[in-house]
Amino acid sequence: MVYQKILVALDRSIQAEIVFEKGFALAQQFSAQMMLFHRLALEESGLFTYVGPYGHTLTNFSQAVQEQMAEETEQTRQWLTSYCDRATQAGVSCEWEWKMGDTGRWICDLAKTWGADLIVVGRRGRHGVTEVLLGSVSNYVVHRASCSVFIVQEKPLLSEPT
DSSP states (O other), rough: OOOEEEEEEEOOOOOHHHHHHHHHHHHHHTTTTEEEEEOOOOOGGSTOOOOOOTOGGGGGGHHHHHHHHHEEEEEEEEHHHHHHHHHTTOOEEEEEEEEOOHHHHHHHHHEEEEEEEEEEEEEEEOOOOHHHHHOHHHHHHHHHHEEEEEEEEEEOOOOOOO
């Protein structure tokens, strides 16, 4: 199979570089276009952790959210642009997109609307109860994507010799 459009889903984990490199190598191999995707995660930032019973922590809440969103958006833009620049300099057509919300759903929706024929996504190795309770983006994508999915397994940390 020859891939023409490869969607690479990146998060801010240390695995992002490995996932990018795998997607990039595939894009080079098939002379494919590449789309990078990242989900902005404001709810994980700590802003939404506590609101007192009388709303005293809501003072300037909206402003704080807007400031954080602007900062996160700019950092994400720079981060994704740097990855795209690397690909473009090597002759791979690259663009990027970010969204807020459900990661798996956005990956599947973007793959469908952009016309991707391959999604490259990382997997952190959750399984059992942890996967059931916390969910798994890669599992969601595998079962709902409209195209092929390439999963980059997180490399286990080497244990120290005893």
